[in-house]
Amino acid sequence: MKKKFLALAVLTAMTASIFVGCGSKDANDKPKEALVTEINKPVTIEMWHYMTGKQQEVFDGLVDEFNKTNGKQITVKAVSQGGIQDLNKKVVTASQSDSLPAIINVYPDLATGLIDQGKLFDLSDYINDPKVGMKEEIEKDFIPSFTDEVKQWDGKQYGMPLSKSTEVVYVNKTLLEKLGYSMKDLENLTFDKLAEIAKKAHDKLGIAGFGFDSSSNAFISSLKMDGKDFVELNGTINVDNDWVKTFMDYFKKENESGAFRIPGEDKFLSPSFSNQKILMYQGSTAGASHIKTNGKFDIGVVQVPVFEGKKKAVIQQGASVFVTNNTTPEQKYAAYEFIKFITNKENSAKFAVETGYLPVRRSSADTKIVKAAMADKKSLYGTLYPVAEESLEYSYYTPAVNNAQSARKAVQEKYDAFVTGGIKTVDDFISQLKSAVQTSIGRR
Template structure:
C-alpha cells in the first residue's frame, strides 16, 4: 500500500539537474545527441537497460510483458533494473547524468523531464514518431489519450510516451449508502450532503462520511479547477493559489473537516485502511489503489467506485510516469528503446497492463478491445477512471514544480488540521510556491 501511494506523493521530492553537464558521452564524441539518426533496421544485437520503480505485482507484470517483448525480437534485449522507490530512481538518474552514465531509458515524471530537457539529457522523440519505417501513423498518435499526449509535449515536440497513469476516484461503501438511502454524489452539494448523512455513531464506533489522504494538498489543484480556477499560469511563470476560486475550494474541503463529516488519514497513514474497516463511508483515492482497497475490504465491507463529484466544472488530475530515452544512448540503443516503448504502449499491451495493475490504458482504442470490455464488465470499478478522460488535466510544465508541491502539501494540510486559517494558508502557499518557481527560474 505504501508503495502505490508513493506514486501520489512522488512530486513532493525535489531534485535538480542544473549542476549536470549539458553534454553526454555521445555529445563529446559525435556532436549533438538530439540529432535524430534513426537506423533503417538493427543489424546486430542490442541490449538496453530500463530503469524503473515498479514493485510487487506491478514489477511482476512488467517483467512478464518485457519477457514477451524480448522473445519477439531478434536483435533487442531489454534488461529491467529496479531502482527502488521513485525518490530513489530520481536521485540515481541525477547521479548517473552527472557521471555521464545514464541508462538508455527510464520512467520519468513531467517535472523531471522538464529538468532533463533543459539540460539536453533526453531525446526528442518526434522524429521517431514520424519516421516512415518505425513511427506511428497520425491515427496511432492521436489514439494516445489526449491528456497524456499533451503532457508529453514541450514546445510542440514529444519527449516521452505515457506509461503508468492513474487518477483519483471516489470509493464508497455500498451497504452504508443503501442503509442511509444515499445516492452516489456527482456534485459538491451532493458530496457534502452525503457526508453529513453518512456520518454517525454506530455503538462506540463513529463512522465519518468522507475520508481524504494526508497528501490532499497535492490534489488541491483538482478542486481549484473544479471551482473554475487554476493554480499555475504557465505562460507567465506565476503561481495562482491565493484566488477566489482557490478559497472556494479550500472552504469546501475545510468545511467538511471542521464539521466532522470528513477526516484525513492521520495516524492510519493511508485512507484505504479506515475505509476497509468501515470507519469512513467513502474516500477519495488513486485508481491505482483498486487492488489494495479490495484487499483491505475483503471479508469486511462491500464497496464500489465512481467518478469524482464535480464543482462548477469536472476536473481530475492524471498522474504517473512516462517513458523517456536518454540522449547519451547510441543510435541503435535509441531505436531499440523506441521499439520497446511502442510495444508497451500498444493497444493490446496497455490494456493488459491496466487489467493487471489498476492503471488506465493510455490508448483510446484499448477501451474497445473485447478483453477490456469483458474485464470491466466483470469488475466495473476498473472502468471508472477512464470515464474521467474528458475531465483530465496534467500539471503545467513549469520550473520549480516540486517546490510548488511542497508548499501545497504542507499549507493545505495545515489548514485542514486547524493550524492555519483558510486565508493564511492560501497566502503562505502562494508565497512559498512562487519563491520556489522564481528560484528555479534564475
C-alpha cells in the first residue's frame, strides 16, 4: 500500500500584485503559488490544537506575545478543540468541507491522509527562501529526529515540531537504596539488570519492580532495537519474526512472575509510582507533572533499558504544526512567521519547561529558563531534561502511516492480553496483532 504524495497545486485568482516573483508550475504541471514574504494589510489566521489546562495557558501567553510584537499586522487566534481525538475528528470533518484553519497541531499519521488529499502546504520553499528561510537553523539547531519526522513525505517538509517528548525511566531512589542498589547501578541499563532489580523489589518489598506506561511503545521500541519499524510507509507490517517471539515471551514471563506489571485499569503508572506501589517505570517526559511524591521519597531518572546485543532505541512522540491549503498566500506566510516565532530558541524553552515537553532546539539548553530548571534541586524537569536530551541522540520516530494511532491501540490491547494470559501463545498474539494492524492501516 505504497503512498503517493501530492505536490502543492492550488490555483488562485488573486491579483499578481500580492506575489513576490513570478508563478511557476509544480510536478503535476499545475500553476504554483509564488511566495508572499511581505504583508501590506492586517491578516488574521486561526490555529487548532489539543492543549488544555496549564499547557493551553502557557501557549495562549505565547500567542498573545506574538500578536503584540510581530510588527507584521498578523493576528493569531489559537483554539483548543479538547483532546487529541476530539481535534482529529474535527480536522477530518473540516478537511471534507474545505474549512480547515490556517494551522493545525496534529500527529504525522493524520497529516499523511491530508497530504494525500492535497490539504497541507509544503513549507520547503519558505524554509529555503534566502529572505525569510530557516534552513540553516533547522540543519544545525533543531533536534534531527524531530524535523526528520516531518520530512518523511518524499523529503518535502509539511510541518514543524512543537509538542515533543520522549521516554525515560522514573526511579524511586529511596526504595532502590533500600534494596541495596544506587542510581549508578542503573547506568547503561540492560533488561537483564532491570529484571534482577525488579525481582528483588517483588520479593522483598512486595511490589512490582518495573512497568511500561505504554505497552505499545514497549513493543514498538523493542522491535526497533532490532532495526525494524513496526509498520513501514509502504504498508509492510513487521510483527511476525523470531525477535518478536523472543521479547514478547520475555515480557510475559516477567509479568507473570510479578516483577513487571502493566498499568491496567489506571491506564498509566504514575499513580502507582506516586503511591510507591512500583519501584520504577518507563514513561513519557511529558507525563512527569503527574508524579506526586508528597515528600515521601526521592526520584531519579535514567535512560531506557536495552536488550543485550541490540541497539538502543527510544521513541520520540508528539504533535507538530502544519499549514493548510485552505488559506490565501498571505495567510500561509502569516502562519509560517508564527511557526518561526513559536519554535525559536527562547519560546521553545519556555513552552517546554512550563508544560513538560522538550525543547525542539538544542540551543534552548543555553537559555535562562532551562538553566534555572536544571539548577532547581526540587525540579523533576531539571532532573529528567539532561537524561532526555542525551537519549534523543538515539531516538526514532514511527513512520507516518495512515491510521497509525489506531494500529498502536491494537498493539496496546494485544500486548496487554498476551502478557496477562488472555492470549495464550505468542503465535496467536502475532496472528491477532497482524490482522488488527492490517485492518487499522487499511481503513479510510
